[in-house]
Every structure is written in structure tokens, then in C-alpha cells.
Amino acid sequence: MGYVRPRMGALAVVAALAVVPGWARAAEAAPGATPKAPAAKATRPEAKPVLVQAEAPPFSEGIYPCSACHAGMPKNGTRRELVFHDEQQSIFDHGADQRWCLDCHDLQNRDVLRLANGAPVPFTESYRLCGQCHGDKYRDWRVGVHGKRVGHWNGEKTYFLCVNCHNPHSPRFKGVQEIVSGGKKTVAPTLTYLKPEPRPKRPEEQRR
Amino acid sequence: MTPNKSLPVVTDADAPPASPRDGVDPIGDGPLDPARRAFLRTAAAGTAVAALASCSSGVDMEDFLRKHFKELSPDELKKVLAKVEKRNQERFGKKTTVSAKGPQPGVEYGYGLDISRCVGCRRCVYACVKENNQSRTEPQIHWIQVLEMDKEHGVDLAHADLYYEADAVPRPGKFYFPVQCQQCRNPPCVKACPTQATWKEQDGIVVIDYDWCIGCRCCMSACPYGARHFNWATPNLPAEELNPDQHYLGNRPRPKGVVEKCTFCIQRVREGRYTACVEVCPVGARKFGNLLDPESEIRKVMETKRVFVFKEELATHPQFYYFYAT
Numbered sequence: 001m002g003y004v005r006p007r008m009g010a011l012a013v014v015a016a017l018a019v020v021p022g023w024a025r026a027a028e029a030a031p032g033a034t035p036k037a038p039a040a041k042a043t044r045p046e047a048k049p050v051l052v053q054a055e056a057p058p059f060s061e062g063i064y065p066c067s068a069c070h071a072g073m074p075k076n077g078t079r080r081e082l083v084f085h086d087e088q089q090s091i092f093d094h095g096a097d098q099r100w101c102l103d104c105h106d107l108q109n110r111d112v113l114r115l116a117n118g119a120p121v122p123f124t125e126s127y128r129l130c131g132q133c134h135g136d137k138y139r140d141w142r143v144g145v146h147g148k149r150v151g152h153w154n155g156e157k158t159y160f161l162c163v164n165c166h167n168p169h170s171p172r173f174k175g176v177q178e179i180v181s182g183g184k185k186t187v188a189p190t191l192t193y194l195k196p197e198p199r200p201k202r203p204e205e206q207r208r
Numbered sequence: 209m210t211p212n213k214s215l216p217v218v219t220d221a222d223a224p225p226a227s228p229r230d231g232v233d234p235i236g237d238g239p240l241d242p243a244r245r246a247f248l249r250t251a252a253a254g255t256a257v258a259a260l261a262s263c264s265s266g267v268d269m270e271d272f273l274r275k276h277f278k279e280l281s282p283d284e285l286k287k288v289l290a291k292v293e294k295r296n297q298e299r300f301g302k303k304t305t306v307s308a309k310g311p312q313p314g315v316e317y318g319y320g321l322d323i324s325r326c327v328g329c330r331r332c333v334y335a336c337v338k339e340n341n342q343s344r345t346e347p348q349i350h351w352i353q354v355l356e357m358d359k360e361h362g363v364d365l366a367h368a369d370l371y372y373e374a375d376a377v378p379r380p381g382k383f384y385f386p387v388q389c390q391q392c393r394n395p396p397c398v399k400a401c402p403t404q405a406t407w408k409e410q411d412g413i414v415v416i417d418y419d420w421c422i423g424c425r426c427c428m429s430a431c432p433y434g435a436r437h438f439n440w441a442t443p444n445l446p447a448e449e450l451n452p453d454q455h456y457l458g459n460r461p462r463p464k465g466v467v468e469k470c471t472f473c474i475q476r477v478r479e480g481r482y483t484a485c486v487e488v489c490p491v492g493a494r495k496f497g498n499l500l501d502p503e504s505e506i507r508k509v510m511e512t513k514r515v516f517v518f519k520e521e522l523a524t525h526p527q528f529y530y531f532y533a534t
Contacts, residue, residue, distance in 0.1 A: 145495065192376070196330045
């Protein structure tokens with residue numbers, strides 16, 4: 001598994017958010033909270049399964065760090081049509097009537113994301129942002145019901161992040177592709193639907 | 209000649225015609241001379257051996273007289289595995305490792321498939337073919353069959369299409385229902401097998417000893433899921449695509465004329481790994497784990513989702529669960 005990255009810190013954060021009754025409490029619970037799920041797992045006699053976070057898909061070339069461009073630009077929080085970032089605006093289909101860029105991207109520090117209560121979240125933990133609205137999916141994802149995991153059913157497994165399968169700007173699931181970025185294999189969402197593999201041969205098409 | 213003989217009689221043109229007494233069946237007419245009886249027995253055994261010797265399917269006397277897999281001693285098992293590896297080497301010119309790793313204690317496998325997620329891309333079908341050394345073409349054998357169904361009709365086999373073709377999936381108004389071996393707790397195939405070539409393991413996997421299978425296909429007719437597949441011809445498997453990590457009861461290359469089936473990738477799951485179809489599924493619709501472990505994904509599915517089994521009314525009690533995660 002060349003593309004996994006041991007990130008126990010991320011797991012602890014995931015576990016720390018074991019109960020997220022409302023999006024406003026998510027940020028308070030996150031830093032330094034007592035991890036609930038690992039404590040419960042530690043009582044099990046056998047070794048607990050190790051979870052490793054998959055590599056997030058890379059940003060478009062030259063996009064990150066955002067501050068490279070934004071540091072010298074005036075900060076304007078007014079909702080408007082952007083002249084730049086057309087590649088995102090053209091596909092934007094994530095509750096477009098209700099929200100725009102600065103609902104998730106931080107105005108003060110462009111290199112982080114922002115929870116609804118204003119707390120900053122690094123790009124590597126974007127699932128916390130997603131979990132604010134999609135609490136049911138987030139709960140399922142944490143226990144492995146939603147989303148994909150690979151590896152060992154009783155040991156080390158890699159879990160994929162929201163952004164490995166869903167494009168945050170157009171989150172309706174279409175398909176994923178395997179990509180190599182920086183020498184590491186990961187998966188990234190596609191913008192087109194999947195083509196199915198060939199159908200099986202009908203019995204009459206097979207030589208007897 | 210007496211007309212209307214119930215049994216077929218081999219007639220030889222040169223031999224004098226048989227002259228059975230009128231109205232008396234020649235079979236079972238009086239006791240046979242013990243010496244003649246012994247002669248016939250030897251002759252029958254000799255014929256069987258001769259038939260075996262002339263058989264080109266690679267079966268030899270040692271295989272033929274072997275004990276059942278479950279009765280093999282560790283030494284005998286080692287010999288059998290070495291033989292399979294040797295046969296692989298001869299057939300594919302490639303070194304393979306064939307294991308016979310047994311079930312882990314305290315493990316009962318469960319499989320979950322999220323129907324609301326599956327997009328019908330058939331990636332699982334081909335990952336399974338690759339992992340389990342199935343025949344690629346002529347005969348083409350797929351252990352997983354993805355059925356396309358109408359949302360309007362629900363799970364209804366009468367409206368299911370196995371041979372759908374599309375440029376993009378999922379298609380509007382359709383949903384997809386992959387079917388593979390359900391690893392029943394009450395498996396009709398095991399009951400139907402006259403030679404006990406198939407049985408259910410401790411961890412819930414229904415396996416076949418492909419050397420023990422006589423290809424009678426009774427299990428296929430007993431299986432309500434169409435999950436068993438008979439190979440009519442020698443599996444067509446390119447040597448370069450052979451998966452060398454094999455299990456005796458799982459993905460070792462099969463001889464011609466046996467029934468094949470999904471074994472939850474026995475060679476992978478007994479090493480702790482996920483099955484090939486779970487790993488390849490691009491939407492994460494497939495879940496796998498230990499039903500006895502309350503922290504496993506499959507248990508979380510069973511505790512929190514709407515779960516059903518296919519053809520529940522038949523009381524086969526599958527270990528394969530379909531669920532709706534939304």
C-alpha cells in the first residue's frame with residue numbers, strides 16, 4: 001500500500017467528533033477533546049484495527065497555497081461573481097443558491113477552510129467541514145458504513161476522505177479515478193459518470 | 209431376441225445371439241459361482257483403472273484414491289498442496305503458492321452490499337475474475353453477476369437485465385443488484401452434492417474441493433441464486449494473468465468440468481484482507497467483516513441500516529446482506 005500515510009492525529013480528531021449533535025459544537029469538541037471511540041475500542045482484547053487516512057487528491061496546479069496570490073489582494077467578503085476561479089465556478093453545484101466560496105473558505109487565511117462557527121480547519125481535515133451539514137453521512141463514514149476502505153478487515157485499513165470521491169464544488173457522485181501525484185497513488189473524483197465494464201457473454205454467444 | 213428389453217444390450221455382430229430362456233430374466237438368475245464373481249470384480253476394477261489411465265484430464269490413481277479433504281492428515285495435505293503447485297507449474301510455467309489455511313477462531317464472515325450506492329459499473333466482476341483465476345473467454349466465467357433492475361419494480365427478477373450495456377452508469381430509473389454466492393447458513397447446494405465435494409466451513413464460507421467434484425451439477429440446480437457456474441471447457445487463463453497467491457479451496461486454477469463459485473476470496477480474507485470486490489468497488493458499496501465483532505463495519509451496517517437477504521422465503525439464511533444506507 002504505497003499510497004497510505006500514517007496519520008493517527010487525523011483519526012483522533014475523527015474519533016473526538018464521535019457525537020456531533022449540531023454543527024456549532026463540532027469545532028469546540030475537536031481540539032483536545034477526550035476521544036470516545038478509541039477508549040471503547042481499547043477494552044477489546046485483540047489489537048484494535050489501525051486506520052490510516054488516504055492521500056487527499058491534489059489541488060489543481062498552482063492553486064495552493066492560496067495565499068500566494070491572495071496575500072496581496074484586498075479582502076472582499078461581498079457575495080459576487082468572481083472573475084478568476086472559473087474552473088470551480090463553472091461546475092459549482094453545491095447548493096449554489098444558498099452558498100458561495102466564503103462559506104467554506106476562510107476570508108482571513110486563505111490556506112485553511114472555515115467551519116460555520118468561524119473556526120479554521122486545514123484542508124487535510126475537510127471532512128469536519130462536510131460533517132457540519134451531512135451529519136448522517138459523517139456518522140456512517142466514521143464507522144465505515146459510508147465510503148470506502150481498503151486493506152485488512154481485521155487490521156490496518158485505509159479510509160478514503162469525502163474529497164477522494166466527491167468533488168466539493170460539485171459533490172454529486174459520478175465516479176473516481178486512480179491517480180498518481182507526487183509518486184503516491186490516490187483516488188480522485190471524476191466529472192463524468194463511469195462507463196461500465198463489458199457485459200457478460202450470453203450463453204448462445206459462447207462456444208459449447 | 210426378446211423384444212422390449214428394459215436394459216440396453218450390447219450386441220456383437222460376430223458373437224452368437226444370446227438365447228435367454230423364454231420369460232425368465234437372465235439377471236439375478238440363481239447364485240453366481242464364487243470364482244466367477246471374484247473374476248468379475250477384478251475385471252471391473254481393472255476396467256476402472258484402465259479408464260482412468262486413458263483419461264486425459266490429469267486425474268491419476270493417487271488423486272482418485274485420495275481421502276476427503278477434511279480427513280487428510282497434515283502430511284497428506286502437504287503432499288496434495290505440493291501436487292497442485294506442481295500441476296500449476298506444468299500448466300502455466302509459473303511458480304505458485306497454494307495454501308490451505310483454515311478458518312480463524314471467533315470469526316464468522318458477513319458481507320454487506322449497499323444497493324443505494326451500487327452504480328452497476330461491473331468493476332467487481334472483473335476484479336473477481338482477475339483475483340480468482342477465472343476463465344476469461346470460452347468459457348467465460350463470472351462469479352459475480354450484476355443485475356440491472358427498474359426502480360419502478362423494485363427487486364424483481366422478472367424485470368432484471370444481466371446483459372445491460374451503457375455508455376454511463378447509473379442509468380436513470382435503474383438500480384443495480386449484484387448477485388454472487390450468498391454463503392447460506394442452510395446451503396441447499398451442500399445438501400444436494402452427492403459426493404460431499406462442497407461444504408460450509410467454520411467461518412461461514414461454502415467451499416468446493418475441485419478435485420472431489422464430479423461435475424454432476426446437482427448443486428447448481430439446488431442453488432436458488434444461480435451462484436454456481438459450471439466450466440464446460442478447460443478454463444482459458446493466460447499464464448501472465450495467473451494470480452500466484454492461491455488457496456486450495458479458492459482460486460487455484462480449476463480443471464475442466466467442475467462447478468465453480470465465489471468463496472469470499474478465501475485466499476485473501478483468511479489472511480485478514482478485504483475481498484477483491486470490496487477493494488475495487490469505486491463507490492464503497494461493498495462491506496465486509498466479522499459478524500462476531502461488534503466494532504466491524506458489517507455489524508454497524510446490520511445495527512443501523514435497513515438490511516435484507518435475497519429470497520428470504522427460501523430460508524437459506526445467507527451471510528450476504530443487502531442494505532439501503534439512505
